Amino acid sequence: MCGIAGFLAPHSGLTEPEMARIAGAMAASIAHRGPDEQNVWCEPEVGLAFGHRRLAVIDLSPAGRQPMVSASGRSVICYNGEVYNAGELKALLGNRVTGYRGHSDTEVLLEACEVLGVQEAVERAIGMFAFALWERPARRLWLVRDRLGIKPLYWARNRDGALLFASELRPFYAFPGFREACTLDRNAIALYMRHNYIPHPHTIYEGVRQLPPGHLLCFEPAGDGASDAGPRGPVGAGAGARVNGWAEPRIAPYWQLADVVRAGQAEPFEGSPEEATDALEALLGDAVARRMVADVPLGAFLSGGIDSSTVVALMQAHAARPVRTFSIGFREEDYNEAHQAAAVARHLGTDHTELIVEPKEAQAVIPQLADIYDEPFADASQVPTHLVSMLARRHVTVSLSGDGGDELFAGYNRYTQAHLFERIGRLPGALRRTLAGAIEALSPALWDQAFRLVPRAWRPRLAGDKMHKLAAVLGHSGDALHHRVASHWADPEKVVMGAREPMTVLTDPSVEALVPEPIARMQYRDTLSYLPCDILAKVDRASMAVSLEARVPLLDHRVVAFAWRLPQELKLRDGQGKWLLRQVLYRHVPKALVERPKMGFGIPIDDWLRGPLRDWAEALLDERRLREGGIFAPRPIRARWEAHLTGRRNHQYALWNVLMFEAWRERWWPG
Numbered sequence: 001m002c003g004i005a006g007f008l009a010p011h012s013g014l015t016e017p018e019m020a021r022i023a024g025a026m027a028a029s030i031a032h033r034g035p036d037e038q039n040v041w042c043e044p045e046v047g048l049a050f051g052h053r054r055l056a057v058i059d060l061s062p063a064g065r066q067p068m069v070s071a072s073g074r075s076v077i078c079y080n081g082e083v084y085n086a087g088e089l090k091a092l093l094g095n096r097v098t099g100y101r102g103h104s105d106t107e108v109l110l111e112a113c114e115v116l117g118v119q120e121a122v123e124r125a126i127g128m129f130a131f132a133l134w135e136r137p138a139r140r141l142w143l144v145r146d147r148l149g150i151k152p153l154y155w156a157r158n159r160d161g162a163l164l165f166a167s168e169l170r171p172f173y174a175f176p177g178f179r180e181a182c183t184l185d186r187n188a189i190a191l192y193m194r195h196n197y198i199p200h201p202h203t204i205y206e207g208v209r210q211l212p213p214g215h216l217l218c219f220e221p222a223g224d225g226a227s228d229a230g231p232r233g234p235v236g237a238g239a240g241a242r243v244n245g246w247a248e249p250r251i252a253p254y255w256q257l258a259d260v261v262r263a264g265q266a267e268p269f270e271g272s273p274e275e276a277t278d279a280l281e282a283l284l285g286d287a288v289a290r291r292m293v294a295d296v297p298l299g300a301f302l303s304g305g306i307d308s309s310t311v312v313a314l315m316q317a318h319a320a321r322p323v324r325t326f327s328i329g330f331r332e333e334d335y336n337e338a339h340q341a342a343a344v345a346r347h348l349g350t351d352h353t354e355l356i357v358e359p360k361e362a363q364a365v366i367p368q369l370a371d372i373y374d375e376p377f378a379d380a381s382q383v384p385t386h387l388v389s390m391l392a393r394r395h396v397t398v399s400l401s402g403d404g405g406d407e408l409f410a411g412y413n414r415y416t417q418a419h420l421f422e423r424i425g426r427l428p429g430a431l432r433r434t435l436a437g438a439i440e441a442l443s444p445a446l447w448d449q450a451f452r453l454v455p456r457a458w459r460p461r462l463a464g465d466k467m468h469k470l471a472a473v474l475g476h477s478g479d480a481l482h483h484r485v486a487s488h489w490a491d492p493e494k495v496v497m498g499a500r501e502p503m504t505v506l507t508d509p510s511v512e513a514l515v516p517e518p519i520a521r522m523q524y525r526d527t528l529s530y531l532p533c534d535i536l537a538k539v540d541r542a543s544m545a546v547s548l549e550a551r552v553p554l555l556d557h558r559v560v561a562f563a564w565r566l567p568q569e570l571k572l573r574d575g576q577g578k579w580l581l582r583q584v585l586y587r588h589v590p591k592a593l594v595e596r597p598k599m600g601f602g603i604p605i606d607d608w609l610r611g612p613l614r615d616w617a618e619a620l621l622d623e624r625r626l627r628e629g630g631i632f633a634p635r636p637i638r639a640r641w642e643a644h645l646t647g648r649r650n651h652q653y654a655l656w657n658v659l660m661f662e663a664w665r666e667r668w669w670p671g
Contacts, residue, residue, distance in 0.1 A: 002066065002080045003033030003053035003544070005171035006132055008046065008141050008219060009162035010246060016044040026171035027051030033080070033167060033544045041067035041076060046139055047162070050078035050132060051171070055547055057082070057398060060295050063102025070114050071099050074136050077110040080167055081129030081151050082551065084290035089124060118142050119216060119254050126290065126556060130211075132165055140220040147255040148404070148555045149200070149213030149532025152540055156208040161246060163219050168541075169203065170374045183207070184669065189376070189631060190499035193492035193657050196378040197533045199504050204375050204664075213532050214255035222247040255557065257528055258514055264564035276570055277583040280562065281314075284584065287556035288314040288400070296397035299324030301388055301550075302352070304340030306411065306578050306585060306594060307402030311553055313348055313588035315400060322351040326392040326399065328384060329356045332604050343593050355391050362387065362603055363612060369660065370667040372545045378488075378660040379534050380605045380653070385542040393546040403535050404554035407527045408563040409578040410571040414485045415519050439467050444650045464650070482522045483507065486530070488654045495636055505529050520568060527560075606652040610645055617641070617655070620662040629665065632658065 005026035014022070023040045031038070034053025042049045050067040058064065067078045083089070086105035089112050090097075097111040105127075112121035113133055122129075128150035133142040143165055145153045155165045156172060159181060164172055172178045188202040200210040211217055222245055269276060288311060292298060300312050302325040315323045325345050329338025338354050345352035365383050372386065392399045406412045442450070444464030451463035460466055483506055484490065493499050505511065505528045515521040536552070543550040553559075563571075566580065573579040585594060609617050619625075621641050626634040637658055640651040 002055055003027065003030035003167045004051070004078045004080045004130065004132060005030065005166040006048070006050040006078055007162055007164045007175060008048045009158075009160065010047045011160055012047050012162055014044075014047060016042050019044060019047065019049040022175060023049035023051035025174035026166060027053050029170045029174055030166070030168055032547055035547045037065065039065060039067060041069075041078075043076075043134065043136070048134060048141070050076065050134070052078050055397070055549060057294050057296055057549055058106075059102045059104035061102055064104035064106060066106060068106055068110055070110050071097060071101075072114065075110060075114045076134045076136065077106065077113070077131055078133075079106050079109065079129065079131035081127055081131065081146065082291075082549075083109050083125045083127040083129065084293070084556075085124075085126040089121075092124070113142075118144065122216070123254055126558070128552070128555075130167065138220065140218065143211055143217040143219075144254075145211045145213055145215055147214040147557045148527075148536070148560070150536050150540070150552055150555060152537065153211045154203065154208060155211055155217065155249075156205075157249070163249060168374050169205075169208070172208070179670070181207075184631070186496055186499040186631070187502050189661070190492040190496045190501040191504065192376050192378070192661065193489045193495055194487045194501065195506075195530075195534070196488055196653065196657055196660075197530075197537065198375060198377075199506075199529050199533050202502065211251070212253075213528075214253050214257075215251055216254055217249050217251045219249045220247055221245055257524065257560075260561050260564050261514060261524065263561065264566075267565060268567065269562075269565040269570075273570060273580070273583070276566065276580055277587075280559075280580055281584045281587065283556075283559055283562055284310065284553065285314050285318065287553040287559055289318045290556075291400055291551040291553045292318060294398045297324070297395065298398040298400075299326060299392055299396040300400040301325075301392065301402070302327050302341045302345060302350070303337050303402070304342075304344050304594065305337070305402070306581055307405035307554060308341075309344045309402075309589055309594055310405070310581060310585045311400050311402045312344070312350060313585060314553075316348045316350060317588065322349055324396055325350040325352045326388055326395070327352070327354050328388045328391060329354065330362070330384075330603070331356065331358065335602055335604060340593070340596065344589055347589055347593060353391065353395065355387070357384075357387055359608070359612070363608065366613070366616075367663075370663040373537075373541050373660075373664070374668060376661045376664045377537065377541070378653075378657040379538050380656055381602055382538050382542060383603050385538055386545065389543045389546050389548050389550070393548040396548075398549045398551060399543070400551050400553060401539060402554060403539055403552045404531065404559075405578060405581055407523055407531050408554065408560060409581045410519060410523060410568070411577040411581075412526070414482065415522060415572060416575055416577050418481065418519050418522065442467075443648055445647055479512070479518070479521070482525065488657050495633055496631060497633055517568060519572060605656055606644070606650045609652060609655060610647070614645075617659055620659050620666075621655070625662075629662070631661075631665075 006023055019042045020040050027038050031053055034055040036056045037054040040051050052066040067076055069076050083105040086108040090108045093111055093115055096115050100107055118133060122144055128146045130145050130151035130153035143153060143155055152167055154169055157163055164175055166172060183206045185206045188198050188204055192198045200212045203210055300315055300323060302308050302312050312325055327338050327341035329336045342354060362383055365386055447464030447467045489495055493501055505525050511521060515524045539550050570580045623634045623638055626632050640654055643649045644651040644655060
C-alpha cells in the first residue's frame with residue numbers, strides 16, 4: 001500500500017529539477033501512506049512527474065521500488081494497492097514478458113497493462129488499486145481506480161491545462177498556484193451536510209474530482225486517433241475538446257454495478273440454501289486466502305460481529321498458526337464490543353490483543369481528525385476506527401477488515417426496518433402524525449429509561465435516539481425512507497447559503513427500473529455511495545494515517561457478483577439480515593457467540609458534546625464565527641445546538657457535520 005501523486009503539465013515551462021521538487025513535495029505530504037521510501041520519476045519533454053511513497057508489503061527489496069518502468073521501457077506506473085491474482089496474470093502473460101526483476105504485484109500489473117492494454121489488464125485483476133500509468137510512445141496518461149472504490153484517487157485540471165492526481169487532496173497544495181485558484185463547492189457542501197460525506201465525483205473544491213470507482217481516465221494529445229485509444233464505452237462530457245493541443249480527459253467505466261445487477265437478474269442462483277452456503281464459503285475462503293499473502297506481519301480487526309468474525313474464522317481456517325486479531329472497547333457498556341470479540345477470539349484460537357480505551361484517549365483523537373481527513377468527513381466512527389488501526393499497527397503492517405457485508409447481504413438496520421415502515425405507511429396520515437407526536441413527547445433520555453426494561457442482550461443502543469428517528473420518518477417508505485434515513489440535515493439548502501444540492505444515485509429515479517425491489521434498491525444505492533465515500537474512505541484514512549494497510553475480502557468483486565445473484569430471502573429472512581453470511585459463520589463459531597443486536601462502531605458523541613467537548617464545540621459553533629465564515633446560516637445550527645444541550649433532542653450527528661466542517665476549515669481553508 002502506498003501514496004501516489006503527480007502531474008502532467010505539458011505547457012508549464014517547468015525544468016526537470018523544478019518538476020522533481022514539486023512532485024517530491026506532493027509525495028512528501030502523504031508520507032504517512034508510505035513511510036518506507038520516497039521516489040520521483042520525470043519525463044521533462046512533456047512535463048510529466050510521478051511522486052511515490054512506499055509502504056513495502058510485497059517484495060520488500062529495491063525490485064519493488066516505484067515509480068516503476070516496464071522491462072521494455074515503454075510504460076511507467078505509479079501505483080497504490082494490491083493485485084491478489086498477480087500469479088495468474090503473470091502466467092497469462094507467459095513469455096511475452098521476460099526479465100522480471102522481482103516478485104511484486106506492481107511489476108506484474110505494469111507488464112499486464114503494457115501487453116494486454118490497460119482496460120483488459122484491470123478487468124482481469126482481482127484487488128484494490130488506484131494508479132497512474134504513462135504510455136511513453138503514445139504520450140498517454142491513464143488514471144485507474146478499483147471497482148468498489150477501496151482506494152481513493154483525486155484529479156484536477158488547472159488553468160494552464162495541467163492535470164494533477166493524488167491519493168488525497170493535500171498533495172495538490174504543493175503544486176504552484178493550486179491553492180490560490182481553489183473555490184469551495186457549496187453544492188458539494190450541501191451533499192456533505194445531508195450525508196456526512198461528499199459523494200463522488202464531487203469534492204470540497206470546484207474543479208477537483210474523485211475518479212468514480214470502476215472507472216478509467218485517459219488524457220492524451222488531441223489527434224485523429226485519440227478517441228480510439230481511450231477507454232471503451234461511453235466517455236465523459238467534453239470528450240474530443242482540445243486544450244493547448246491535448247484532448248479533454250475522457251472518463252469511462254470498465255466495471256459497473258448496474259451490469260452486475262443485470263447479470264444476477266439474468267442468471268439467478270437457483271440452488272438450495274445449503275448449496276448457497278457452500279458456494280459462498282468457498283468464494284469467501286478464496287478471497288480471504290488471497291489477502292493473507294504478505295511479506296510483512298498480518299492480522300485482522302475483530303469486533304465480534306458477523307462480518308469481522310467470518311473473515312477471521314476463514315483466516316484461521318487457512319492459517320498454520322494463530323491469526324493476530326485486534327479489538328478495542330470502551331468503558332461505556334452501550335458502545336463496548338470487546339467482550340464479544342474476545343469470546344470469538346477464544347473460540348477460534350487467535351492471538352488476540354484488546355485495548356480498553358479511556359474517554360480521554362478517544363477525545364484526544366478529535367483534534368487530529370481534520371488532518372487525517374483532509375476533506376470534510378463526519379462519520380463519528382472515524383474515532384474508534386483510527387484507534388483500532390493504531391493498536392494493530394503496533395504489531396502488524398497489514399490488517400484484514402470485515403467491511404462490505406452490510407451492503408452485500410442486507411445487514412443494516414434500515415433494511416430490516418423497511419418492512420415495518422411499509423406497513424406503517426399504509427396507516428392514515430392523521431394517525432401517523434399522532435403517533436409521531438406521541439413518540440416525540442418523551443425525550444430521548446426518557447425513552448432510554450423505558451428501554452431498560454428490555455434485556456440488555458436485545459436492548460438497542462441509543463434507543464431514545466432511534467425512537468425519535470422513527471417519529472421523523474413516519475409516513476415515509478421506499479426511496480423516500482432511504483433518503484430520509486441517510487440524511488443528517490433533511491434540507492441542507494437552508495443551512496448552506498447559496499447551495500443547490502446535486503442529484504446523486506440516492507435521488508436518481510432511474511435506479512427503480514434497474515432494481516425494482518425496494519430493499520435491494522437501498523443496497524444498490526448504498527454500495528455505490530455510502531460504501532466507497534463513507535465506509536471505505538473512513539477505513540482508508542484511519543489506517544493509512546498510521547501506515548497500516550487494510551484489506552477487505554468481502555469486497556472481492558467475485559463475491560459482489562455472487563451476492564447479486566442470490567434471492568433476497570437468502571439475505572434477509574425472518575427480520576434478520578445477512579442470513580446466508582451467518583450460515584457460513586455458524587460452521588465455524590457457535591451461534592450464541594455472535595447473535596446480538598447490531599451495534600455499529602460508535603462513541604458517545606451525544607454526551608461528550610454536553611460535557612468534555614462542550615467548550616470546543618461552542619467555539620466552533622459560535623454564531624458570529626459561523627456568520628463570518630459565510631458558508632452556513634447560523635440560526636438553524638444554533639437552534640439544534642441549544643436543543644441538544646438541554647437534552648430535549650439528540651442532534652449529535654447533525655452537529656458533528658458542522659463541527660467537522662468547521663474544524664476542516666480552520667485547518668485547510670485560508671479563505
